Amino acid sequence: MKLYINEKNKKGHINAEIYGHFSEHLGRCIYEGLYVGEDSDIPNVNGMRKDVVDALKEMKIPVLRWPGGCFADEYHWMDGIGPKENRKKMINTHWGGVVEDNSFGTHEFFELCDQLGCKTYVNGNVGSGTVQEMSEWVEYITFNGVSPMADLRKKNGHEKPWKIDYFGVGNENWGCGGNMTPEYYANLYRRYQTYVRHYDHTAPIQKICGGPNVADYFWTEGVLKTCFAPPQPGDGQGTKGFMDGLSLHYYVHPEGWQIKGSATEFDDKVWYKTMAKAAYMEELIERHGAIMDQYDPEKKIGLIVDEWGCWFTVEPGTNPGFLYQQNTMRDALVAGLTLNIFNKHCDRVKMACIAQMVNVLQAVILTEGPKMILTPTYYVFRMYKNHQDAELVDSYIEGNKMIGEEAEYQVPLLSESVSVDEDGCVNITLSNLSVTEDVPVEIAFAELVPVHLNASILQQEIHAHNTFDEPENVKERAFVSYELKDGKICFTAPAHSVISLRVK
Ligand code: AHR
Numbered sequence: 001m002k003l004y005i006n007e008k009n010k011k012g013h014i015n016a017e018i019y020g021h022f023s024e025h026l027g028r029c030i031y032e033g034l035y036v037g038e039d040s041d042i043p044n045v046n047g048m049r050k051d052v053v054d055a056l057k058e059m060k061i062p063v064l065r066w067p068g069g070c071f072a073d074e075y076h077w078m079d080g081i082g083p084k085e086n087r088k089k090m091i092n093t094h095w096g097g098v099v100e101d102n103s104f105g106t107h108e109f110f111e112l113c114d115q116l117g118c119k120t121y122v123n124g125n126v127g128s129g130t131v132q133e134m135s136e137w138v139e140y141i142t143f144n145g146v147s148p149m150a151d152l153r154k155k156n157g158h159e160k161p162w163k164i165d166y167f168g169v170g171n172e173n174w175g176c177g178g179n180m181t182p183e184y185y186a187n188l189y190r191r192y193q194t195y196v197r198h199y200d201h202t203a204p205i206q207k208i209c210g211g212p213n214v215a216d217y218f219w220t221e222g223v224l225k226t227c228f229a230p231p232q233p234g235d236g237q238g239t240k241g242f243m244d245g246l247s248l249h250y251y252v253h254p255e256g257w258q259i260k261g262s263a264t265e266f267d268d269k270v271w272y273k274t275m276a277k278a279a280y281m282e283e284l285i286e287r288h289g290a291i292m293d294q295y296d297p298e299k300k301i302g303l304i305v306d307e308w309g310c311w312f313t314v315e316p317g318t319n320p321g322f323l324y325q326q327n328t329m330r331d332a333l334v335a336g337l338t339l340n341i342f343n344k345h346c347d348r349v350k351m352a353c354i355a356q357m358v359n360v361l362q363a364v365i366l367t368e369g370p371k372m373i374l375t376p377t378y379y380v381f382r383m384y385k386n387h388q389d390a391e392l393v394d395s396y397i398e399g400n401k402m403i404g405e406e407a408e409y410q411v412p413l414l415s416e417s418v419s420v421d422e423d424g425c426v427n428i429t430l431s432n433l434s435v436t437e438d439v440p441v442e443i444a445f446a447e448l449v450p451v452h453l454n455a456s457i458l459q460q461e462i463h464a465h466n467t468f469d470e471p472e473n474v475k476e477r478a479f480v481s482y483e484l485k486d487g488k489i490c491f492t493a494p495a496h497s498v499i500s501l502r503v504k
Helices: 050-059 070-074 106-116 131-142 148-155 182-194 217-227 268-295 329-344 376-383
Strands: 002-013 020-022 063-066 090-092 098-100 119-124 166-169 206-209 245-252 302-310 349-355 365-368 371-374 391-398 414-420 426-432 439-445 453-459 482-485 488-493 497-503
Touching (some): 020 302, 050 106, 050 365, 050 371, 050 376, 063 106, 063 166, 063 349, 106 119, 119 131, 131 182, 166 182, 182 206, 182 217, 217 245, 245 268, 268 302, 268 329, 302 329, 329 376, 329 414, 329 453, 376 453, 376 497
Parallel strands (some): 020 349, 063 119, 119 166, 166 206, 206 245, 245 302, 302 349
Antiparallel strands (some): 002 391, 090 098, 365 371, 391 414, 414 426, 439 488, 453 497
C-alpha cells in the first residue's frame, strides 16, 4: 500500500492538549495511583508518587483534568483545603462508596500539575454546587490581590495564585451531573460561567461548556441554541463570548454498556467490533462538528473530547465501583486509531482527555503497592508525542480497504496521521488494525528525500499485556526493518501494530 504525504500542505495546528489526561477521585486513580502522601514508604515528592510522575513526564503529558467526572458535581472544594487533619471526610457515593478524606485537594492538584509541567483543567460543580462556590473557587485559585479567598489561600500556605488553563462548568449534566435538559443546563451555564472571572487578563481561563454524550445531537443543538455567544466587543472577557469549548464524552464498550466485555479475553470478532466502535469517534466529531459549524463557522470553539477510551468489565475480584481494568494490545490499537482521528480533525478538536490516567479504565499506568507498570496505551502516547503542537499535513493511503468479520463492524486496514514539527521533522503514526494481515507499505513524499529516520514499533500478540510479574511483555521497540529507496520508505507493517516514524 502507498502512503502519500504532502509535507508542504499544512492543514492545521495539532494542539498539544489533544494528548491530555483525566484524573478523577475514583478507585485508585488519585489515592495510591498518583498521591500516596508525604509519609508513605513509596518514594514521593510532596506526596506525589515519583515513579508515576517521572513516567508521565517522559510521555509528555500536556494537560490534566480534575476532580471528575461525576465526582465533580458532588465535590465541594472547601472540604479539600486547610490542615489535612481538619478536612471533612465524605462518602464517595458514585465510586465504590468508600471514604474520601479530601487529603488530595486544590493545593495538591496544582502541586501535581507543577511537578508534571502540564496545563490545568479544573472541573467545577454545577449539579450540587452554587454559583458562589464556583466563583469563590476561581478566586481562591487565581486572584492575585487582597480578597477573602486570596487571603484564605495565603493562610493555607500558598502566597501566589495558580493558573487555571481550562475550567469545566459542570460534567455530564444530562446525567450524573443533575439529569438536566439541554435548555435548563444551558441557562445555568450562561449564569455560572459569568462568575468564572478572568482575574488575570493576560491569561484568560478557557471555559468549557458541558456537551453531549455520544450521539446526542439534540443536546448539542439545544445547548448551543441557548448559550452559544459570539465574541462581544469590549466584553473584557478575553475569550470568545460565553464558551471556548464544548465537551464530548464517548467510551468504547465492545459488548454494549450493560455487558461491556472482558479487557483481556476476546476473540477476533470482538477485536474488530472494538475497533469499529473506536472508529465511530470520527462520525461523532463530524456530526457534532457540523452542528457547531452552524454557530461557529470559524471554528473558534473547540470540541473537547474530555472523556474517551475503552471501558470494559472490571478485573475479577476488584471493587466494581473502582473501574480497574487491564490494558492489552487491543487498547493500544484503539489509542493509535483514535489519536490519528483527533489529529486529522484538529481544526475542531482542541483538547481530549483519555479516561483515566492511572488505575481506572484505559489507564496509561497501573500500580500495585510500590510497583508500577506502563500499559500498551502508555507507549502509544509516548510514540505519538511529537505530534504535540505540530502542524497536520496532507496524507492519503492508496489501496486502503475495509476489514472485519461482520458487515456491521468494518474498519480501515490502516490508519495514519502525519505532522511536521518545529524542527522540520515529519512525524508519521501508522496503525495496522488487522489481526492477521501484514501489510507492505511504501511512503512517498511531495519533496522530502528522507535521510534521517527514527522509528519505533509496538507489536505483540493481540491479548498481550503487562502484569506486575511481567512488566515488559509489551514494550515500544526500535523499528529498523525498513529500506530507504529512491526517496521512499519501504517496510512491512505487521498485523496489529502501531508504528511511529520521525523523518528528516
Ligand atoms: O470516567 C468515569 C465516568 O464516566 C465519569 O465520572 C463520568 O463523567 C462518565 O460517565
